[in-house]
Amino acid sequence: MILSVVFALLFYAATILLVVGVARKIAVYARTPAPLKIPVAPAPLTRAGVVWRMTKEITVFRSLFFSNKWIWLFGWMFHVALALVLARHLRYFTEPVWGWVALIQPFGKYAAFAMIAGLAGLWARRFLVDRVRYITSLSDHLMLALLMAIALSGLGIKYLSHTDIVDIKAYMLGLMYFDWQPLPADGFVLLHFSLVITLMVVFPISKLLHAPGMFFAPTRTQVDDAREVRHTAGWTAE
Amino acid sequence: MAKATFDTPELKPHQEVVDLPTVKPGTMHHLKTFPAKPVHNESIGYPGELVDDWQDKAVQRLGELVEGSKALRVFLDTCVKCGACTDKCHYFLGTQDPNNMPVARQDLLRSVYRRYFTFAGKHFPKLVGAKDFDKPMLDDWYNYFHQCSQCRRCSVFCPYGIDTAEISMAAREVMDSIGVGQKYCNEILGKVHKVGNNLGLPEPALVDTLEGLEEDVEEDTGVLVRFPVDQKGADVLLITPSADFFAEPHIDGLIGYGKVFHQAGISWTLSSYASEAANFSMFIGSADNLKKTAMRIREAALELGVKRIIVGECGHAWRVAYSFWNTLIGPFDFLDPKYPVPQHIVEFTYDLIQRGALELDKEANDHRRITFHDSCNVARASRMGNIPGGQFILPREVIKAAANNFFDMAPDTIHEKTFCCGGGGGLLTDDLMELRVKGAMPRMQALKQVVEENDVNTLVAICAICKTQFAKVLPYYQFDSHMITSLHEVVGDAIQLGAKE
Numbered sequence: 001m002i003l004s005v006v007f008a009l010l011f012y013a014a015t016i017l018l019v020v021g022v023a024r025k026i027a028v029y030a031r032t033p034a035p036l037k038i039p040v041a042p043a044p045l046t047r048a049g050v051v052w053r054m055t056k057e058i059t060v061f062r063s064l065f066f067s068n069k070w071i072w073l074f075g076w077m078f079h080v081a082l083a084l085v086l087a088r089h090l091r092y093f094t095e096p097v098w099g100w101v102a103l104i105q106p107f108g109k110y111a112a113f114a115m116i117a118g119l120a121g122l123w124a125r126r127f128l129v130d131r132v133r134y135i136t137s138l139s140d141h142l143m144l145a146l147l148m149a150i151a152l153s154g155l156g157i158k159y160l161s162h163t164d165i166v167d168i169k170a171y172m173l174g175l176m177y178f179d180w181q182p183l184p185a186d187g188f189v190l191l192h193f194s195l196v197i198t199l200m201v202v203f204p205i206s207k208l209l210h211a212p213g214m215f216f217a218p219t220r221t222q223v224d225d226a227r228e229v230r231h232t233a234g235w236t237a238e
Numbered sequence: 239m240a241k242a243t244f245d246t247p248e249l250k251p252h253q254e255v256v257d258l259p260t261v262k263p264g265t266m267h268h269l270k271t272f273p274a275k276p277v278h279n280e281s282i283g284y285p286g287e288l289v290d291d292w293q294d295k296a297v298q299r300l301g302e303l304v305e306g307s308k309a310l311r312v313f314l315d316t317c318v319k320c321g322a323c324t325d326k327c328h329y330f331l332g333t334q335d336p337n338n339m340p341v342a343r344q345d346l347l348r349s350v351y352r353r354y355f356t357f358a359g360k361h362f363p364k365l366v367g368a369k370d371f372d373k374p375m376l377d378d379w380y381n382y383f384h385q386c387s388q389c390r391r392c393s394v395f396c397p398y399g400i401d402t403a404e405i406s407m408a409a410r411e412v413m414d415s416i417g418v419g420q421k422y423c424n425e426i427l428g429k430v431h432k433v434g435n436n437l438g439l440p441e442p443a444l445v446d447t448l449e450g451l452e453e454d455v456e457e458d459t460g461v462l463v464r465f466p467v468d469q470k471g472a473d474v475l476l477i478t479p480s481a482d483f484f485a486e487p488h489i490d491g492l493i494g495y496g497k498v499f500h501q502a503g504i505s506w507t508l509s510s511y512a513s514e515a516a517n518f519s520m521f522i523g524s525a526d527n528l529k530k531t532a533m534r535i536r537e538a539a540l541e542l543g544v545k546r547i548i549v550g551e552c553g554h555a556w557r558v559a560y561s562f563w564n565t566l567i568g569p570f571d572f573l574d575p576k577y578p579v580p581q582h583i584v585e586f587t588y589d590l591i592q593r594g595a596l597e598l599d600k601e602a603n604d605h606r607r608i609t610f611h612d613s614c615n616v617a618r619a620s621r622m623g624n625i626p627g628g629q630f631i632l633p634r635e636v637i638k639a640a641a642n643n644f645f646d647m648a649p650d651t652i653h654e655k656t657f658c659c660g661g662g663g664g665l666l667t668d669d670l671m672e673l674r675v676k677g678a679m680p681r682m683q684a685l686k687q688v689v690e691e692n693d694v695n696t697l698v699a700i701c702a703i704c705k706t707q708f709a710k711v712l713p714y715y716q717f718d719s720h721m722i723t724s725l726h727e728v729v730g731d732a733i734q735l736g737a738k739e
C-alpha cells in the first residue's frame with residue numbers, strides 16, 4: 001500500500017508541475033511581443049492561410065519533409081505512433097471506454113513498435129551522421145533513452161509481466177477520482193510509471209517545449225500583410 | 239584583387255547541386271572580421287571599446303532582448319537538435335566548419351542563454367550544454383556571428399521555423415552594446431547618419447553624378463532622360479541603394495529605372511537627404527538605428543510632397559521597406575492610397591508592362607542568355623504584387639517581357655530555397671573575402687549547371703549586395719565578372735525610347 005501512496009503523490013506532483021510549467025511557458029510565449037513582421041516565405045496572406053500552413057506542419061511535418069527525408073521518416077513515424085499510443089492509453093482513464101478509443105486499440109498495439117523503430121532511427125543518426133553527432137549533447141541522448149525506456153517498459157507490461165490491466169485501470173481511475181486503489185506492484189509497471197513521471201517533470205524545462213513553442217514562432221504564424229496592416233508591438237509600439 | 243591565401247572550393251562536374259560535406263571543426267575559426275574603431279561604435283550610440291563589466295552587461299542585454307522578442311524567446315527553447323538545418327547553410331557547405339551549421343551557430347548563443355536564464359542550465363550546465371560567457375565564447379560569437387549572412391534559408395527548412403538570422407542579429411546587438419562592433423557595418427551606418435548614404439557621397443557630388451548620367455544617356459540614345467534630385471512635387475520618391483549612383487553593374491540599373499519613368503511619363507525624384515535605401519541597422523540588430531535610418535525616408539517624402547515611394551533594386555532594403563516601414567515610420571496616410579507603400583521598382587515596371595505602357599524590344603537582349611538569382615531578403619522576407627510568391631514571379635515576368643532567353647537554375651536553389659550570394663548580412667567586406675568566396679560555392683555550382691546546359695551568360699539580380707558580391711567572386715570560379723547584370727539594365731536595353739512619344 002505504501003507504494004500505491006507514493007506513486008499517487010508522485011503522479012499528482014508531476015501533473016501539477018507539467019500543467020503549471022507548460023501553462024507558464026505558454027503565457028510567457030504569448031506575452032512576449034513580436035515587434036516586427038518576420039514571416040518566412042512562402043507566407044500566407046490571410047489568417048486562414050496561416051492556420052492551413054500550421055495544420056500541414058503539425059500533421060505531415062511539411063517543412064521537415066522537404067528538408068530531410070530520413071529525419072522526416074523517423075520523426076513522423078515516432079510522433080504518429082506516439083499519438084496513437086497515447087490515444088490507446090485513454091482506455092485506462094475512461095469508464096466506459098469511448099467508442100473511438102476502443103476502435104483504435106489494435107492499431108495502438110503495433111504503434112508501440114513503430115514508435116520504437118522511429119526512436120531507434122533518430123538515435124542512430126546521432127551516432128552515424130557526423131553533423132548530427134556534432135550538435136548532440138548529453139541531454140539529447142538522455143531524452144531518447146527516456147522515451148525508449150518508456151516504450152520498452154510499456155511493452156514489458158503487456159508481453160512479459162502478468163499484471164492484470166484491470167487492476168492498473170482501477171488504480172488510474174482511483175487517482176482521478178481520489179479513491180485510491182492498490183497499485184499492482186509489478187517491476188515493469190513501477191518502471192513504466194517512474195519513467196513517465198520523469199518525462200512529465202522534465203517536459204516544461206526541456207526541448208519538449210517544441211510542442212507548444214512551434215505555435216508561437218513568428219516566422220510561421222505571422223500573416224504576410226505588412227503593407228496593408230500596420231503592425232506594432234513591444235518597442236515598435238512605444 | 240589581393241592574393242588569395244585560401245583555396246576556392248572546386249565545383250563538381252556532376253549535376254548534384256551540392257555534395258554533403260563532412261564536418262571539419264575549426265576551418266574558419268581564424269576568420270575575424272575587422273573590429274570597429276571607437277569612433278565607429280560611438281557614432282551609432284554604442285560604447286567605443288570593450289566595457290569593464292562586459293560579462294554582466296552582455297548577459298543583461300541578452301535578457302532584455304529575449305524579453306522583448308517572441309522570436310528569440312521561442313527559438314531558444316524549441317530547437318530539438320534534429321539536424322535538419324545542418325546542411326542548409328551555404329557557409330557550412332562551402333567551409334565545412336561545423337560552427338557554420340545553423341543549429342551550431344544558434345547554440346553559441348543558446349548555450350549562454352541557458353547558463354544564465356534557465357533552470358537546467360543554471361543547475362546542470364554540462365547536461366544541457368550550457369556555457370559561461372567568457373572571453374573564448376565572446377571570440378567565437380564575434381567570429382561566427384559574422385559568418386552568417388542572415389539569409390534565413392535555415393528557417394525555411396526547420397520544422398519549427400527557427401530563424402538563425404534573428405539569433406545572429408541579437409548576438410551582434412549584444413556585442414555592440416559592450417563595445418565590440420564590426421568595422422564594416424558600424425562605419426557605414428555612421429556615414430548614413432552623417433551624410434545620408436552608405437558611400438558618404440555628399441549632395442553636390444550626387445547632383446554632379448546624375449547630371450553626368452543624363453549626358454551619357456543622351457549621347458547613347460539621343461533622348462534626354464532626366465535623373466532628378468530633390469524635385470518638390472514629383473509623383474514618386476525613388477529610394478535606391480547608393481551603389482546605383484556609381485559602380486557597374488548597378489548604375490546601368492539606375493539608367494533602366496530612369497528610362498522606365500521616362501517612357502511611363504511619371505515624374506520622379508531622388509532625395510539628397512535620404513539618398514540611401516540600405517539600412518544596415520538590421521544586420522546588427524539595432525532597433526534604435528533601424529528606426530532612425532528609416533525615418534529619413536518618411537521625412538524626405540513629406541518634405542518633397544510626393545504621392546508614392548518606390549524602392550530600387552536592393553535586397554535587405556526591400557525587406558526593411560516592405561516588412562518594417564509601415565511599423566517603423568508609418569502610417570503613410572499622406573501618400574496616394576491607390577498604390578501600395580512602399581512599392582518595389584519591379585512591381586512598378588511589371589504594372590506598366592501589364593498596362594502596355596512600355597515599348598519593349600526583346601531582341602535588343604538577344605545577346606543575353608539570362609538566369610535569375612533570387613536574393614535572400616526579397617525571396618524569404620518580403621513579397622511583391624498581391625499574390626503569395628509574387629516576389630518570385632514578378633522579376634521573372636519582367637525579364638521575360640524584356641528578353642527572349644531565360645533559364646532558371648535548379649529548383650532546390652531558387653525561390654524560397656535560394657542560396658545566398660555569400661556576401662549578405664553585413665559581410666560584404668574584403669576582410670571576409672575567404673568566407674565570401676567559399677559561401678558562394680552553392681550558388682556557383684547551380685550557375686555552372688545552367689552555363690553548361692543552356693549557355694547562360696547573364697546572371698540577373700535585384701540586390702546591390704548580390705551584384706557587388708558576384709562581380710567580385712565570379713572570377714574565383716572561372717566565370718566572367720560581367721555576367722552579373724541589374725534587372726533594370728535588361729529592361730532599359732529593351733526600352734525603345736521615343737516609341738511612345
Ligand code: SF4
Pocket residue numbers: 316317318319320321322323324340341395396397398399400
Ligand atoms: S532544423 Fe530547427 S529544430 Fe532541427 S536542429 Fe535545426 S534549428 Fe534545431
Ligand code: SF4
Pocket residue numbers: 326327328329338339340343385386387388389390391392393402403658
Ligand atoms: S541565416 Fe543563412 S547564413 Fe545564417 S545560419 Fe541560416 S543559412 Fe546560414
